[in-house]
Amino acid sequence: MARTLAIVGGGWAGCAAAVQGIDEGHDVTLIEMARHLGGRARRVDVEGYPLDNGQHILIGAYTETLRLMRQVGVKTTLQLLRMPLRVGYPDGSGLFLEPGAAVPAFVRAVLKHASWRWGEKLALLRSCAVWLVGGFRARRGQTVAQLCARLPKRVRDELIDPLCVAALNTPADQACATVFLRVLRDALFNGRGSSDLLLPRSDLSALFPESAGQWLLDAGATVRRGERVMELAPDGAGWRLDGARYDAVILACSPSEAARLAQPVAPQWAACADALPFEPIITVYARGSGTRLPQPIMALHANDAAPAQFVFDLGQLQGPQGLLAFVISGAAPWAARGPEAAGQAVLAQAELALGRYFRPPLRLVRTMMEKRATFLCTPGLSRPPAQIAPRLWAAGDYVQGPYPATLEGAVRSGVQAARRAFS
Incomplete structure (x- = not known):
């Protein structure tokens, strides 16, 4: 029995x-x-x-999730848009991996980065090599900010911080370096396709x-x-x-x-x-007639006045045309200000960063706040x-x-x- x-x-x-x-x-x-x-x-x-x-966002390294999805009949090739990892900004800059094995694709993407100086590129590759040789282990109690303190500020601002808050939902100055390195190991330094983005359709x-x-x-x-x-x-x-x-x-x-x-x-x-302890995530949905971004997902420069780190063009993911989803991870400061303030700040951020892609201005549709989205991943x-x-x-x-x-x-x-x- x-x-x-x-x-x-x-x-x-x-x-x-x-x-x-x-x-x-x-x-x-x-x-x-x-x-x-x-x-x-x-x-x-x-x-x-x-x-x-x-x-x-799912990634190619999510092997157990993909296995079970296929087991229960989900056609992952149809319901997930697979694309190489891209951390691209509205001005065209960013890190763009090509299809293929993750490590050489990452190295080529860093070397081809249009807006970084050679010293910045080599500093990032040197740090990654040190992490690789060291088995992707961090010092006990170390934060991501401490782990990456010697990296150039532009590399931290445009790559490390967005990846950290997207993966851990925890700001780099609070996030656990050990967990961050494990994510990097499995995604960027693993098998072919491990770093691919899998966007739900x-x-x-x-x-x-x-x-x-x-x-x-x-x-x-x-x-x-x-x-x-x-x-x-x-x-x-x-x-x-x-x-x-x-x-x-x-x-x-x-x-x-x-x-x-x-x-x-x-x-x-x-x-x-x-x-x-928990950390919130805020999602701001906004819509504009004829809006279409260059990519289904784009990174955004976030600061105290501009809260969103990423934006999804849902019209490219079998959602309604012109609907954008702005994501605020590590959102505790904006949760304290309230959803209305977060929504208005995102609209202002979108106008400055993405205004060329929509006319008339975006209309706020809905602001959703998941107060206990994830645990705060601290050392x-x-x-x-x-x-x-x-x-x-x-x-x-x-x-x-x-x-x-x-x-x-x-x-x-x-x-x-x-x-x-x-x-």
């Missing part, structure tokens, strides 16, 4: 755990509090169009969670939506959720919800999960372990691991929890 496995939470980690649980031969029940699957990476409606609560719910939900039903799993688990209690070698017994349980819900359920049985784990941050107790596991982008709060981190944690659920 198959052993019973309950997964609490239907975000990307929970869906990954459920799919892997079926592969392991378990009798899987997935319980999601909301009416939809997807968690923080899900669909919302903007002017009647199915868009997202925030923009997400569908909303995030359709990209994986909805397909996973249907796949689970077809595979005989139970998927219950709109139910909040109120109580977790031990029962011999297994666990009870609101009275129903399971041989093993994976808590793939938010850290606060997992802490609430785990507190009676694992108070130290719950305290660690509850103590995690020495104490993240809760994946195992809470025997046969009780946590899955999510916040559990202990080498990655920041990304879709790949969430998926990998779900897969590992399902594989080890009965240990």
